[in-house]
Amino acid sequence: MSVFPVNDTSLWKPARILNRRIELAVKLIFGLFALVSVATTIGIIATLIFETFEFFREVSIINFLTDSKWTPLFSSAQFGIFVLVSATVMLSGIAISVALPLGLLSAICLSEYASPKVRSILKPLLEVLAGIPSVVFGYFALLLVTPFLQSIIPELEGFNALSAGVVLGISITPLVASLSEDAISAVPQSLRDGAYALGATKRETIISVVLPAALSGIVSSVILAVSRAIGETMIVTLAAGQNPRLGLNPFVPVMAMTAFIVQASLGDTPAGSLAYRTIYAVGMSLFVLTLILNIFSFWFVRRFREKYE
Amino acid sequence: MANLTSDPSRSPLGGNDKGLFDSQLNKRYRIDSVFSAAAWAAVVVLVLVLAVLIGDVLVDGAARLSWDFITSFPSRKPEQAGLLSALVGTIWVMVIVAVVSFPLGVGAGIYLEEFAEDSWFARAIEININNLAGVPSIIYGLLGLQVFVRWLGPITGGRSILSGALTLALLILPVVIVATRESLRAVPDSLRQAGFALGATRWQVVCNQVFPLALPGILTGTILALSRAIGETAPLITIGALTFISFLPEDLQSPFTVLPIQIFNWVSRPQEAFHTNSAAGIIVLLGVLLLR
Numbered sequence: 001m002s003v004f005p006v007n008d009t010s011l012w013k014p015a016r017i018l019n020r021r022i023e024l025a026v027k028l029i030f031g032l033f034a035l036v037s038v039a040t041t042i043g044i045i046a047t048l049i050f051e052t053f054e055f056f057r058e059v060s061i062i063n064f065l066t067d068s069k070w071t072p073l074f075s076s077a078q079f080g081i082f083v084l085v086s087a088t089v090m091l092s093g094i095a096i097s098v099a100l101p102l103g104l105l106s107a108i109c110l111s112e113y114a115s116p117k118v119r120s121i122l123k124p125l126l127e128v129l130a131g132i133p134s135v136v137f138g139y140f141a142l143l144l145v146t147p148f149l150q151s152i153i154p155e156l157e158g159f160n161a162l163s164a165g166v167v168l169g170i171s172i173t174p175l176v177a178s179l180s181e182d183a184i185s186a187v188p189q190s191l192r193d194g195a196y197a198l199g200a201t202k203r204e205t206i207i208s209v210v211l212p213a214a215l216s217g218i219v220s221s222v223i224l225a226v227s228r229a230i231g232e233t234m235i236v237t238l239a240a241g242q243n244p245r246l247g248l249n250p251f252v253p254v255m256a257m258t259a260f261i262v263q264a265s266l267g268d269t270p271a272g273s274l275a276y277r278t279i280y281a282v283g284m285s286l287f288v289l290t291l292i293l294n295i296f297s298f299w300f301v302r303r304f305r306e307k308y309e
Numbered sequence: 310m311a312n313l314t315s316d317p318s319r320s321p322l323g324g325n326d327k328g329l330f331d332s333q334l335n336k337r338y339r340i341d342s343v344f345s346a347a348a349w350a351a352v353v354v355l356v357l358v359l360a361v362l363i364g365d366v367l368v369d370g371a372a373r374l375s376w377d378f379i380t381s382f383p384s385r386k387p388e389q390a391g392l393l394s395a396l397v398g399t400i401w402v403m404v405i406v407a408v409v410s411f412p413l414g415v416g417a418g419i420y421l422e423e424f425a426e427d428s429w430f431a432r433a434i435e436i437n438i439n440n441l442a443g444v445p446s447i448i449y450g451l452l453g454l455q456v457f458v459r460w461l462g463p464i465t466g467g468r469s470i471l472s473g474a475l476t477l478a479l480l481i482l483p484v485v486i487v488a489t490r491e492s493l494r495a496v497p498d499s500l501r502q503a504g505f506a507l508g509a510t511r512w513q514v515v516c517n518q519v520f521p522l523a524l525p526g527i528l529t530g531t532i533l534a535l536s537r538a539i540g541e542t543a544p545l546i547t548i549g550a551l552t553f554i555s556f557l558p559e560d561l562q563s564p565f566t567v568l569p570i571q572i573f574n575w576v577s578r579p580q581e582a583f584h585t586n587s588a589a590g591i592i593v594l595l596g597v598l599l600l601r
Contacts, residue, residue: 019510026512030420033413037438037486040479044448047455105351113345114352122352129359133540135569139576140362170358177355199332203341224443231445233543234569238576258447258543265450265547279547283451287444294443 048287051280058274064281070244070255072278073267079278081285083246087161087254088289091236092229094165094250095172099225102169103176104218110177111184112206130174138238141167146239159241159253168235172225179224183217184210216304223297227290233258257286395571398470399539402567405474406481406538411531414482418489418527423515442483449480450547458548468549470565476544481534488530492523542569 056064059079067080106126110119145163150156156163187210195205211218241253242263255263261279269275425431453476458468496519504514545567 014508019513023510023512027420027424030416030424033416034420034425034434034486036413037417037441037482038434040452040482041437041441043456044444044452047452048448051455102351102354105348106355109345109348109352113348122356125356125359129355131536131540132362133542133569135540135542135572135576136362136366139366139572142576144361144365170355173355201337201341203344204337206344227443228445231447233445233447234573238573258445261447261451262543262546265454265549280451283448287448290443290445291440294440298439 044287048280048284051277052284055274055277055281058277059281068246070260073264073275077274079281080246081282083244084255084257084260084282085285086246086248087240087244088230088236088256088258090248090250090254091161091165091168091240091256092226094162095169095229096222096226098166098169099173099176099229100222103173103221103225104180106173106177107180107184108206108211111181112202112210126174126177129170130178132171134171134232134234135238137167137171138234141235141239153251156251157241157253159239159243160251161240161254162250164236164238164240165250167239168229168232171232171235172228175225175228176221179221180214180218183214183221186217187213216301219304220297220301223293223300227293227297230293231258231286231290233262237262257282261286392568392571395566395568398565399567401470401565402474402477402545403535403539405470406477407531407535409475410478410481410485410534413478414485414531414534415489415527417482418486418493419515419520421486422490422493423511423519438483438486442487445543446480446541447543447547449476450544452476452479453544453548468564472548473545473565473567476548477538477541480541480544481538484534484537485531488534489523489527492526492530493519495526496522539567540569542567542573545570546573 064079064081066082067078068083069078070080070083071078110122114122141163142159145167146156146158146160149160149163149166150158153162191209191213192205195209200208236256237259240256240259242255242259243253244255244260245252247254260282264275264279267275269279421431421434425434453472457472457475461472464471500518500522501514504518505511509517549564
């Protein structure tokens with residue numbers, strides 16, 4: 001008698017057919033879930049294109065790009081998108097000029113100068129800063145930063161681009177800091193050791209060896225941060241005001257693209273009306289802007305990343 | 310030629326009178342200290358900003374926190390205004406977001422990581438998800454407005470909790486998918502190989518071996534995504550969550566408001582007292598966030 005009796009139907013048999021069916025079902029269902037993300041992208045693009053198309057049937061694209069006022073809800077409506085774009089660009093410019101030095105220097109401090117114990121306290125603090133909702137930052141900008149800045153710069157108005165931009169910068173600094181820190185940590189120690197062996201000081205090593213090696217990661221973090229700043233809504237709505245104004249003066253209220261969408265959504269916009277379509281046209285411009293930035297950042301990393309093995 | 314001969318102090322390397330290369334170490338170390346001071350200063354500034362922000366909110370709003378505040382409805386008078394509808398709205402929305410996004414996100418993540426071959430199709434989906442993670446949240450609001458409020462209006466009830474929750478679920482879906490994939494990737498391959506060697510199907514291996522090990526990481530990522538969704542204001546404003554609600558939502562199809570929108574509403578009012586309210590609201594919001 002062999003140890004493994006065969007053809008005895010009381011023995012355990014693997015349920016092959018059932019398992020194969022389960023396998024197929026699972027693959028199908030989960031595959032469908034994955035397709036939801038594709039559906040989302042298609043949905044976003046289709047919605048934006050469709051409504052923007054309808055928008056451009058009523059408003060000529062030349063007017064959209066060249067009008068110097070943004071008054072879509074007035075009877076003599078004007079639709080100069082660059083009014084909103086100039087505000088968004090200025091706010092992001094102020095934001096990145098705050099976030100880049102703060103973020104990059106913090107990243108350098110965290111990865112090069114701080115001891116592991118200090119790092120274990122500081123990193124969670126940075127995460128907390130990153131997790132604060134933007135409404136809270138908006139509150140901060142309007143009720144704390146603006147009065148503070150007004151005491152330094154008396155002609156600063158209650159709603160202005162400067163405090164919104166500064167707080168916007170603070171809100172994206174954790175992004176710059178953590179991505180830059182990843183890039184700096186990825187630089188192999190052998191490069192630093194080589195620089196030290198040649199007699200470089202720590203600062204010289206960082207500036208001339210480490211930062212250029214980590215450059216692609218740092219630049220991509222900055223680009224991603226700018227794209228975040230462009231799409232940020234609550235800080236600019238609360239602190240920069242609702243006054244569409246072409247120009248780059250940071251001391252007066254301005255209206256960013258996202259702030260317009262909020263203002264229009266809070267008002268009365270029946271579906272199919274021009275106001276409704278205007279929201280989508282602005283949304284489309286916003287989407288295109290952030291898409292270009294994100295694609296550029298991916299391309300930049302792929303092209304310039306140094307591979308260390 | 311003439312430089313390198315007799316007079317060392319005039320050589321291009323800046324020699325001193327002993328004829329040696331002057332490495333200017335003192336000057337370089339001084340610049341070093343300036344640089345490291347700047348780096349530390351940046352960190353200190355960030356910590357200070359965080360402290361000032363939290364401190365100010367606490368100082369301003371703590372006095373206003375009371376059981377009354379949490380359990381009354383908003384009103385035109387700041388002293389009587391409360392958070393109840395916003396708090397309840399947030400809870401409703403969060404529950405639905407979790408219920409929708411967890412299976413969708415984890416399922417999609419499992420598919421992409423374990424079942425999909427390395428085809429152009431899988432790669433396209435991966436690029437797609439990375440792009441979606443970078444789209445501003447207000448655009449998701451526009452999508453939600455068109456699809457959930459207008460198209461699927463009859464099912465979702467228009468500007469309702471369901472529409473808002475579905476929009477937020479779409480917003481955090483890429484985050485959940487990425488977190489799932491990272492956790493799955495962290496499980497060593499040898500486990501899977503062992504399962505296959507014993508004759509298990511792919512799903513059996515995933516379900517019985519890989520998934521239980523990856524679950525803590527997946528849960529952490531999901532909770533992080535949910536806490537991001539709690540604080541989102543813009544998409545919900547766009548789909549029409551109202552800012553002045555003085556009743557509790559009755560079912561999935563009711564209009565609603567959430568905590569961040571209530572705070573936004575109060576901060577926008579010019580009266581001082583409302584600002585105090587909003588500070589207290591922020592404390593509640595941060596408290597809810599810290600619970601995770």
